[in-house]
Amino acid sequence: MLLTISGVIPQPQLERVRQLLQRGQFRDGKLSAGLEAQRVKQNQELVQEAELYAALNNIVMACLVQHPTYQRAVLPRRIAAPYYARYNTGMQYGNHIDDPIMGTGGEQYRSDVSTTVFLSDPAEYAGGELVICSTFGEQQIKLSAGDAVVYPSSSLHHINTVTRGERTVAVTWAQSLVRDPNQRELLYQLSQAREKMLQAQPDAEETTWVSNSYANLVRMWSEV
Numbered sequence: 001m002l003l004t005i006s007g008v009i010p011q012p013q014l015e016r017v018r019q020l021l022q023r024g025q026f027r028d029g030k031l032s033a034g035l036e037a038q039r040v041k042q043n044q045e046l047v048q049e050a051e052l053y054a055a056l057n058n059i060v061m062a063c064l065v066q067h068p069t070y071q072r073a074v075l076p077r078r079i080a081a082p083y084y085a086r087y088n089t090g091m092q093y094g095n096h097i098d099d100p101i102m103g104t105g106g107e108q109y110r111s112d113v114s115t116t117v118f119l120s121d122p123a124e125y126a127g128g129e130l131v132i133c134s135t136f137g138e139q140q141i142k143l144s145a146g147d148a149v150v151y152p153s154s155s156l157h158h159i160n161t162v163t164r165g166e167r168t169v170a171v172t173w174a175q176s177l178v179r180d181p182n183q184r185e186l187l188y189q190l191s192q193a194r195e196k197m198l199q200a201q202p203d204a205e206e207t208t209w210v211s212n213s214y215a216n217l218v219r220m221w222s223e224v
Helices: 011-023 050-065 068-074 181-200 205-221
Strands: 003-005 026-028 044-046 076-079 083-087 092-096 113-118 125-127 130-134 137-141 148-152 157-159 162-165 167-176
Touching: 003 068, 011 050, 044 050, 050 068, 050 076, 050 113, 050 167, 068 076, 068 113, 068 148, 068 181, 181 205
Parallel strands: none
Antiparallel strands: 003 148, 026 044, 044 083, 076 167, 083 167, 092 157, 113 148, 113 167, 125 162, 130 137, 130 157
16 A cells, blocks of 8 residues: 555644754765665764764654554554655665564564655755656655655655755654555555544444444454
């Protein structure tokens, strides 16, 4: 499932994030890449200085994790701290899929769902589209600042070359309670129907059937 979520970071918090990023130092993104990704990765990533990183994550990750659409679509079990990536003119990221296992030591997790939170307005740069290959062809994504896109970490994807300006994003990954992406998509669709039915006719018998079916499918498919 490829899903865009509007307004993940409200405007006042977004301005604070942009101010914090201006204070940070960026380094070559290849330093955090594996051997395969190093061949195609051309970007910069924020140096993880503890105080600055904590301030950013307290805004970006709090807004993302608390967003109800993200919760329903991802069903997260573990969520990684994000990378803050910058693409200046001429930078891009070639075709790749995200590493299946991330983290180190006892903090390892499976990457099921990738999320990109856009921190630059589209007018601030040209090019730089996130291109995700799906069964319906290539999907080019360039969202407003504060919006996010959620997609399977197994998807082949790339970042088009930035031809003007600067593209800044936060990228994070989640291990879902439900490993199978098709099951996650079905649960998301069912959760939307369930929510509308609970609002429109909470006492109806069919609402109870849908609500119970959703709960029992989560119970059947989830890994805890």
